[in-house]
Amino acid sequence: MDNHLKAILGELNKFSLFESLSDQETSALCDNGIVRFCKHREEIFSFGKPADYFGIVLSGAYKLSRLNPMGEESVIHFCAPGEVIAALVMAQKNSTYPVTVKAMGPSRILILKKENYTQNWLVRPELILKIQSQLSTRMSLLQNQKLMQRAPVSAKVAAFLLQYLMNHEHDSNDDQLIIPVPLTRKEIGDALGLSVETVIRTMSDWGKKDIISSTDQMIKVKNVEFLISESEVIPD
Amino acid sequence: MDNHLKAILGELNKFSLFESLSDQETSALCDNGIVRFCKHREEIFSFGKPADYFGIVLSGAYKLSRLNPMGEESVIHFCAPGEVIAALVMAQKNSTYPVTVKAMGPSRILILKKENYTQNWLVRPELILKIQSQLSTRMSLLQNQKLMQRAPVSAKVAAFLLQYLMNHEHDSNDDQLIIPVPLTRKEIGDALGLSVETVIRTMSDWGKKDIISSTDQMIKVKNVEFLISESEVIPD
DNA sequence: CGTAGCCTTGAAGGTGATCAATGTTTGTGG
DNA sequence: CCACAAACATTGATCACCTTCAAGGCTACG
Numbered sequence A, B: 001m002d003n004h005l006k007a008i009l010g011e012l013n014k015f016s017l018f019e020s021l022s023d024q025e026t027s028a029l030c031d032n033g034i035v036r037f038c039k040h041r042e043e044i045f046s047f048g049k050p051a052d053y054f055g056i057v058l059s060g061a062y063k064l065s066r067l068n069p070m071g072e073e074s075v076i077h078f079c080a081p082g083e084v085i086a087a088l089v090m091a092q093k094n095s096t097y098p099v100t101v102k103a104m105g106p107s108r109i110l111i112l113k114k115e116n117y118t119q120n121w122l123v124r125p126e127l128i129l130k131i132q133s134q135l136s137t138r139m140s141l142l143q144n145q146k147l148m149q150r151a152p153v154s155a156k157v158a159a160f161l162l163q164y165l166m167n168h169e170h171d172s173n174d175d176q177l178i179i180p181v182p183l184t185r186k187e188i189g190d191a192l193g194l195s196v197e198t199v200i201r202t203m204s205d206w207g208k209k210d211i212i213s214s215t216d217q218m219i220k221v222k223n224v225e226f227l228i229s230e231s232e233v234i235p236d
Numbered sequence C: 001c002g003t004a005g006c007c008t009t010g011a012a013g014g015t016g017a018t019c020a021a022t023g024t025t026t027g028t029g030g
Numbered sequence D: 001c002c003a004c005a006a007a008c009a010t011t012g013a014t015c016a017c018c019t020t021c022a023a024g025g026c027t028a029c030g
Helices: A009-014 A023-029 A114-121 A125-147 A153-167 A185-192 A196-208 A224-231 B009-014 B023-029 B114-121 B125-147 B153-167 B185-192 B196-208 B224-231
Strands: A034-038 A043-045 A053-059 A062-067 A073-079 A100-103 A107-113 A212-215 A218-221 B034-038 B043-045 B053-059 B062-067 B073-079 B100-103 B107-113 B212-215 B218-221
Touching: A009 A023, A009 A053, A023 A114, A043 A053, A053 A114, A073 A125, A073 A185, A073 B125, A107 A114, A114 A125, A125 A153, A125 B073, A125 B125, A153 A185, A153 A196, A153 A218, A153 A224, A185 A196, A196 A212, B009 B023, B009 B053, B023 B114, B043 B053, B053 B114, B073 B125, B073 B185, B107 B114, B114 B125, B125 B153, B153 B185, B153 B196, B153 B218, B153 B224, B185 B196, B196 B212
Parallel strands: none
Antiparallel strands: A034 A107, A043 A100, A053 A107, A062 A073, A062 A100, A212 A218, B034 B107, B043 B100, B053 B107, B062 B073, B062 B100, B212 B218
């Protein structure tokens, strides 16, 4: 077994992706994997470049985004530890990355070769189930955001924060609800198709009302009920 | 072999999903399948109901949508023949449909049981590749639309029409570019998060300029170049 | 110590939603 | 087969919401 890999087996086991597998199976699946240390804003996959690798987030977070025709960044998804990146495109020949992937703060990711996916991952139905399950979640996120398209700004932001609160398994030992990814207002705006200013106006308003508080780009939610009711806006 | 099924084998073979498979393999995969004839607006899957079946569109088209908090319909995707519906949720236990599925005009769909997916489909890597490839396309559509969030209306509609022109393999024997799905202005609006009126204003404008023409809910594109340039809006 | 990235606030202006009214097509039951 | 209802298309007027632009403060980091 790869010595390199052995060190992170403990981490991998905790992810739902591998939880039912033995150490041997896991390390077989991650054969030839390389742990890459990234610093803030470091780019690991680029939109349009040949997709030869996929990855599993180990720690930190990664941002999937693209540049729109006006040259603005549009964020597709934020990936937390345990999520697989670029699995879908592994299923196609000569494919290119459909998004650009950048680290958000210091992060670590396990990089694996495409051949590994087609040869070892794809032949394991239980694993495919897990992956499709992850995709299903991603798809839900996108769909939910689409659902909010015509809702007012406050509903969009509230729903957005709630989504990222729910979906990433957070340590529930303390009551604090913290968004597990360091988010700037600009990134939230880029993810929702809103301008930074609009996001700021909404969120600083909530800050004053003690519904959320943010320090150092970590957002703490103090009044979930309010956000929920806000995201369910029904006029009249 | 099921006699019922035999009749549609010819149709199934044409779909890229089954193209490399023998008739025997295909019919094994579609074992116990039922061809369902739907009329316009008929609902086959309902959001939130237990997901026990998935389906393959045979003819016509199906609309995947959800109701947003304000009670308006939000369209997630339009499915053309050959597309698999609800495959992703088959991967989860006790799952419910993430969307409501309705026929658009008279349509036919092959309905299959969940067990079939987990037992027969999931164990065939080539098939999984095809399905993941379809999902990848769906994901791209969603992402592209997300990319256009901040673009002006005309760019959104243009990009939308182009997407549906490209993605569904159209008979290229004649030069006519026709959107392969009967779309109302309202549905386009629901898909893009725009009001009907806005869509109408944009499209009737194009109609006058002979860029598109629409009869009977089928939209014909006469000047693709214009739409392309419109969707690539760069201000200044 | 200066630059770069992020946050904040204010004022002005435009885009697209909303509301209302009317015409057109499709479909259904008497 | 006609009448009436329902769904769809259209056009105009008004106005709120969000974007844009501008200016300034704050913190981190080389």
